[in-house]
Amino acid sequence: MAQLKHLLFRLIVTALFLAVPILGVWTFVNADQMHVWFPEAVSSFGGEIDHLFSLILWMVGITFVATEVLLVLIILRYSRRDPSRSHYTHGSHVLEMVWTAVPALLLLFILFSQMGVWSEVKIAPPHEPSDPYSRENPLMRVYASQFDWRVRYPDEEGNFEGENVVESAYDIYVPVDTKVFFDLVSRDVLHSFYVPNFRLKQDAIPGMKVPVWFEAREVGDFDLICAELCGWGHYKMAGRVHVLPQDEYTAWLEGQREALYDNGSED
Amino acid sequence: MTTAAGTRPLGIDPPGTVHVSHDHHELGFLRKYIFSVDHKVIGIQFLFTGLVMLLWGGLMAMAIRWQLAFPWTQMPILGKVLFPETGGVTTPEGYTMLFTMHGTLMIFFVIIPLLTGTFGNYLIPLMIGAPDMAFPRLNMLGYWFWWPGILCIIMAMGAEGGGPAAGWTAYPPLSTIEAAAPGSMSGQTWWLLAVTFVGVSSMMGAVNYVTTIVKMRAPGMTLFRMPLSIWGLLIAALLQLFALPVLTAAGFMQLFDRVFDAGLFTPTDVVINNTNPETMGQAAGGSPLLWQHLFWFYSHPAVYIMVVPAMGFVSDIIATHARKPIFGYKPMVYSMSSIAGLGFIVWGHHMFTSGMNPNVGLVFMSATIMIALPSAIKVFNWLGTLFRSRIELNSAMLFALAFVSMFIIGGLSGIWMAATPVDMYIHDTYIIVAHFHYVVFAGSVMAIFGSLHHWFPKMFGRLMNETLGKIHFFGTFIFLNGIFYMMHQLGLAGLMRRTADPYAYETYAALQPMNQFISICAFCLLGWQVFFVFNFFHSMFFGKRVGRNPWKSCSLEWQAPSPPGHGNFDHQLEVHHGPYEYAVPGAAEDYVPQTQPSPQVG
Ligand code: HEM
Ligand SMILES: [Cu+2]
Ligand SMILES: [Cu+2]
Numbered sequence: 001m002a003q004l005k006h007l008l009f010r011l012i013v014t015a016l017f018l019a020v021p022i023l024g025v026w027t028f029v030n031a032d033q034m035h036v037w038f039p040e041a042v043s044s045f046g047g048e049i050d051h052l053f054s055l056i057l058w059m060v061g062i063t064f065v066a067t068e069v070l071l072v073l074i075i076l077r078y079s080r081r082d083p084s085r086s087h088y089t090h091g092s093h094v095l096e097m098v099w100t101a102v103p104a105l106l107l108l109f110i111l112f113s114q115m116g117v118w119s120e121v122k123i124a125p126p127h128e129p130s131d132p133y134s135r136e137n138p139l140m141r142v143y144a145s146q147f148d149w150r151v152r153y154p155d156e157e158g159n160f161e162g163e164n165v166v167e168s169a170y171d172i173y174v175p176v177d178t179k180v181f182f183d184l185v186s187r188d189v190l191h192s193f194y195v196p197n198f199r200l201k202q203d204a205i206p207g208m209k210v211p212v213w214f215e216a217r218e219v220g221d222f223d224l225i226c227a228e229l230c231g232w233g234h235y236k237m238a239g240r241v242h243v244l245p246q247d248e249y250t251a252w253l254e255g256q257r258e259a260l261y262d263n264g265s266e267d
Numbered sequence: 268m269t270t271a272a273g274t275r276p277l278g279i280d281p282p283g284t285v286h287v288s289h290d291h292h293e294l295g296f297l298r299k300y301i302f303s304v305d306h307k308v309i310g311i312q313f314l315f316t317g318l319v320m321l322l323w324g325g326l327m328a329m330a331i332r333w334q335l336a337f338p339w340t341q342m343p344i345l346g347k348v349l350f351p352e353t354g355g356v357t358t359p360e361g362y363t364m365l366f367t368m369h370g371t372l373m374i375f376f377v378i379i380p381l382l383t384g385t386f387g388n389y390l391i392p393l394m395i396g397a398p399d400m401a402f403p404r405l406n407m408l409g410y411w412f413w414w415p416g417i418l419c420i421i422m423a424m425g426a427e428g429g430g431p432a433a434g435w436t437a438y439p440p441l442s443t444i445e446a447a448a449p450g451s452m453s454g455q456t457w458w459l460l461a462v463t464f465v466g467v468s469s470m471m472g473a474v475n476y477v478t479t480i481v482k483m484r485a486p487g488m489t490l491f492r493m494p495l496s497i498w499g500l501l502i503a504a505l506l507q508l509f510a511l512p513v514l515t516a517a518g519f520m521q522l523f524d525r526v527f528d529a530g531l532f533t534p535t536d537v538v539i540n541n542t543n544p545e546t547m548g549q550a551a552g553g554s555p556l557l558w559q560h561l562f563w564f565y566s567h568p569a570v571y572i573m574v575v576p577a578m579g580f581v582s583d584i585i586a587t588h589a590r591k592p593i594f595g596y597k598p599m600v601y602s603m604s605s606i607a608g609l610g611f612i613v614w615g616h617h618m619f620t621s622g623m624n625p626n627v628g629l630v631f632m633s634a635t636i637m638i639a640l641p642s643a644i645k646v647f648n649w650l651g652t653l654f655r656s657r658i659e660l661n662s663a664m665l666f667a668l669a670f671v672s673m674f675i676i677g678g679l680s681g682i683w684m685a686a687t688p689v690d691m692y693i694h695d696t697y698i699i700v701a702h703f704h705y706v707v708f709a710g711s712v713m714a715i716f717g718s719l720h721h722w723f724p725k726m727f728g729r730l731m732n733e734t735l736g737k738i739h740f741f742g743t744f745i746f747l748n749g750i751f752y753m754m755h756q757l758g759l760a761g762l763m764r765r766t767a768d769p770y771a772y773e774t775y776a777a778l779q780p781m782n783q784f785i786s787i788c789a790f791c792l793l794g795w796q797v798f799f800v801f802n803f804f805h806s807m808f809f810g811k812r813v814g815r816n817p818w819k820s821c822s823l824e825w826q827a828p829s830p831p832g833h834g835n836f837d838h839q840l841e842v843h844h845g846p847y848e849y850a851v852p853g854a855a856e857d858y859v860p861q862t863q864p865s866p867q868v869g
Contacts, residue, residue, distance in 0.1 A: 009660065010660065012741075013665065016741065016745070017668070017672055019748075020672060020748060024676075024752060027752065031759065034781070035781075036756035037756070037760060038759055038760070038761070039760065039761055039774055045688075048688070049688050052688055052689055053683065056682055056686060060679045060682055064676065064679050067646060067675050068675060070650060071650060071668070071671060074650060074654055075653070075660075078589070078653060078654070078656050078657065078658045082657055085657070085849075085850035085857050086589065086590045086591035086655060086857075087655035087656070088591075088849075088850045088851060089594065090593075090847075091595035091596065091598070092594075092651075095595075095651065096598050096644070096648075099644060099647040100598075100640070100644055104640055107639055110682060110686065111633055114686045114688055114689070115632075119625075121688065122625035146447070146539070146540065186537075187537065187538050188440065188447060188538060188539040188540070189444075189447050190441065192620065192695070196692070196761035196774050199691065200691065201694055201695070202620055202622070202691075203620055203621050203622050204622075205621075205622045206534045206536075206555065207534025207536070207554070208534075208622055223773055223774045225774070227620075227695050227696075227763050229433065229438070229441065229765045231363070231432070231441060231447060231448050232358075232359040232432065232448065233359060234765065234766065234767075235359065235362075235765075235767040235768050235769070236768070236771065238771065238772060
């Protein structure tokens with residue numbers, strides 16, 4: 001009787017520990033249906049970042065399942081009430097070498113797989129002569145402040161101050177399939193420019209102009225979310241990025257400039 | 268030499284001295300239980316205070332979870348206390364206060380004091396065979412310096428305008444310019460004082476732990492014969508010694524900014540809430556990023572302070588209740604040490620998207636990815652220890668096994684965050700929240716529960732109830748996974764942390780049901796802790812009485828009476844071998860205490 005009870009208890013414990021990898025994998029497999037999975041990636045590097053994520057997911061996922069299952073099997077097998085003693089050992093040099101070297105190689109592989117994309121996004125953006133914008137000649141400047149987003153498009157001379165500067169609040173308009181370069185600034189505290197669909201996040205810092213770029217590959221409207229705590233209204237510091245077809249974007253900007261001009265001549 | 272306290276060592280003893288306690292005159296209640304210099308009493312004081320703080324921090328978490336599940340609705344019970352002026356509905360400023368308080372309490376007032384304050388104090392002298400700490404009075408002062416910290420954090424929460432609001436990370440200028448967070452007002456200043464007092468308290472502890480371990484080990488207790496708990500505590504204390512001064516200095520800098528308008532973290536030309544601080548006569552020209560560097564230079568090592576001792580305790584629990592020597596004792600020590608060493612050069616992984624030079628990000632990524640290696644080595648060695656052992660599935664062991672199982676998850680998810688391009692997407696989302704709760708809650712808090720079950724008989728001379736312990740374990744394990752596993756998914760969906768009401772965003776609109784599931788698990792988790800509370804207090808008075816060594820464990824603390832009297836040991840100790848001599852072939856019993864010479868043990 002006591003033996004049966006103990007067996008039952010071991011099985012319950014085993015099931016409990018085993019449920020973690022099983023339900024864990026199940027959640028990842030069904031995450032899409034449960035609406036707890038990545039929003040669609042629409043930037044040029046968004047796909048690459050998702051790919052790097054999946055690469056790590058596979059490596060980490062296999063390690064996770066393997067170690068958890070091994071742990072569970074060990075618990076089940078060695079929690080028997082066995083009158084004999086444990087195996088007496090203080091370790092094994094060979095095993096230590098193996099389980100140091102193998103993870104080390106895998107980790108190095110992960111490390112080197114990440115560097116290219118990071119460099120592309122943050123260090124040396126790709127640039128072709130045909131690109132209309134660059135770090136030196138940005139499309140816009142984004143200002144973050146408690147608790148709103150403002151964006152300025154320069155006048156024809158590239159100035160961000162003056163009469164012919166187009167300004168927009170909360171709504172950012174950019175052309176599709178174009179490398180959009182911009183400077184990110186904060187007027188007060190820290191904020192962060194986060195567009196989940198672009199897989200892009202960059203903090204805005206008062207006193208610094210941070211260069212940022214992205215290239216949207218799809219037309220549409222996307223959430224711009226502040227990702228750095230900036231005060232009580234942080235949760236509602238929302239904006240929208242409107243990715244327009246090239247000609248519509250040009251028409252929009254022209255329209256804005258004309259409106260400025262009209263207003264100016266009326267005064 | 269009028270009191271017993273006066274006769275005990277106040278300075279450093281020559282190595283090898285063991286004090287045998289013979290004198291037993293009665294101390295008054297105050298000297299014995301309140302202003303005690305006995306490391307065991309101080310450890311238990313830390314334990315009780317820490318558990319109360321755990322409850323407070325836990326209640327803050329419940330309030331956060333209510334808001335995320337049912338935003339802007341009346342919060343039952345707790346709401347009336349926290350937000351009386353709105354009838355129990357969370358306010359936006361109130362929400363920032365809640366997560367700031369939750370993080371601050373849990374890190375500075377719960378995990379660090381429970382691991383180092385409680386177990387550090389209680390176990391170090393007992394496990395190395397010393398009569399007390401090297402500096403017993405400093406030790407007492409360390410506990411009593413905690414209290415001004417607690418008072419300050421109470422003041423912070425109750426401060427006019429709604430308490431500190433800049434998160435436990437307190438990034439300036441939000442934290443330094445009052446106009447930036449009208450809710451904070453004096454709250455942030457009290458917060459800084461609180462963290463400073465706790466820091467001083469930890470420092471006193473750390474000095475004591477290192478000195479005691481280095482100078483007061485029993486004869487024969489070489490460094491490599493110390494239990495892994497002691498190694499973990501030693502490494503954590505060294506981390507405190509080297510990292511805490513930086514946080515303390517940075518805290519004073521922030522205090523200067525707030526009190527004297529020093530502008531150390533305020534750049535020029537900012538306009539906050541329609542005012543430029545410079546026009547108000549405040550200094551500027553500082554850098555907000557400087558704080559982040561200083562803060563994480565402390566706080567990354569601090570996250571290891573929150574786990575390395577737990578790794579040690581878990582190793583001891585596993586070896587004892589699996590009746591098997593630790594597999595790879597030295598690799599365990601080396602990997603804990605390298606986690607600590609590498610821990611000093613990875614702080615920048617909290618700043619990948621901060622605007623720091625992206626080239627530096629590559630360096631921090633390399634160091635961070637490599638820090639996963641010693642973590643992996645530890646997991647494999649625990650598995651190696653359990654392999655071909657005789658596992659006794661009691662409560663202590665179940666919690667220790669849960670630590671191993673959960674630490675695997677937390678360690679592996681760290682790799683995503685270390686990968687800079689991926690971190691650009693997941694930084695500051697709920698996947699980060701999942702990651703650190705897997706290591707700190709599912710890891711360290713489980714280890715604390717396990718350690719309480721394991722060392723309770725030493726502390727109080729009685730066993731905790733096994734049935735209640737197991738019930739407590741099952742519910743806690745289920746609910747914590749319900750809470751934290753699902754947070755990974757929210758993070759992958761892009762959900763930001765510290766967001767009071769996410770559902771207005773198109774991206775997050777579908778996430779509310781998942782958040783409600785998590786919140787319900789959280790409420791159940793808190794409710795389930797009644798099993799622990801009842802078991803803890805009931806067993807203290809009515810638990811089964813036990814003798815010195817109920818677990819048949821090899822390490823020295825089990826040679827002392829349960830509970831040990833003044834001076835700990837009633838006989839002279841000499842250590843002959845390591846602390847994990849279980850299942851020695853040919854030995855009469857399946858364990859050979861460290862004090863017992865044995866021809867079979869090398
Ligand atoms: C396998 C080793 C680990 C790696 C590679 C790792 C990596 C990271 C990284 C890169 C971050 C920053 C993520 C971000 O903010 O975007 C992070 C955050 C964090 N980690 Fe770990 N970690 C590891 C283990 C641990 C352990 C053992 C603990 C604690 C016991 C811990 C506690 C934390 C905490 C508290 C944070 C978040 C702090 C905050 O932003 O509030 N980590 N980890
Ligand atoms: Cu914000
Ligand atoms: Cu860190």
